[in-house]
Amino acid sequence: MISAKEQEAIRKLMVFLQEWDGAHKVTRSHILNNFIRSNDGKTEPELEVEFSQGASLFLARLTAWLRMTYMYSTCLNKLLKSIGIFLSAASGCRYIIEFLDIGGVLILLEILGLNHLKEEDKRESVKLLQLIANAGRKYKELICESYGVQSLAKFLATSNSAEAQEDVRVLLDSLGHDNPKYQNQVYKGLIAVLSCTCPRAQQLALQTLVVMQ
Incomplete structure (x- = not known):
């Protein structure tokens, strides 16, 4: 039997989801701002309490909107940060699986190759890939x-952002460790960077290669 308190919590969740579903870009941007401000650093149990055991319903909406709009940079940074709250949640491996089920990795990688997107959006994409890689070897392999x-x-x-380049270096270093099936691929990828025209990229690639030896 559902208690009156639980019924009220579920009702509030449904109202929130309906508001999202019916909202335009500006309203959704405000919703994302509030979500980031209120939930950054929360664990999976805390997010489930916040969403009356229905956090996955909101994550599904975020990932669906990402899939539809990432090429147009519609609130992309806020959207990626919001998804990151789920992917970084302690004990929240199921959120990572749910994100991967919609092709999340491919979307994040495609963002990196879109020239018209901002460097800060691409950096946020790299951060999400790092969260996925941190979840274990099979995720690195994916x-x-x-x-x-x-x-x-x-x-x-090719990046113009030193911060983004450092984030990529850390991720490539992560992919090169505890990932024997693809370690050689990472090694070759870093070797290829040595022939680029960006001195900082060359330095970071060389630094990572030395660590991998």
Whole structure:
């Protein structure tokens, strides 16, 4: 038997989801701002309490909107940050699985190759890929199977953001460790960066290669 308190919590969740579903870009942007401000750093149990055991329903809406709009940079940074709250939630591995089920890795990698998107959006994409890689070897393998090393190496070589390049270096270093199936692929990707025209990218690639030896 559902208590009156639980019924009220479920009602509020349904109202929130209906508001999102019926909202235009500006309203959704405000919703994302509030979500980021209120939920950054929360664990999976805390998010489930916040969403009356229905956090996955909101994550599904975020990922669906990402899939439809990432090429147009519609609130992209806020959207990626919001998804990151789920992917970084302690004990929240199921959120990562749900994100991957909609092709999340491929979307994040494609963002890196879209020239018209902002560097800060691409950096946020790299951060999400790092969260996925941190979840374990099979997730590192998935990134590599999705031609992630090539995409990351190219972004490292062409990015204008020192911060983004450092984030990519950390991710490539992560993909090169505890990932024997694709370690050689990471090595070759870093070697390829050495021939680019960006001195900082060359330095970071060389630094990572030394660590991998």
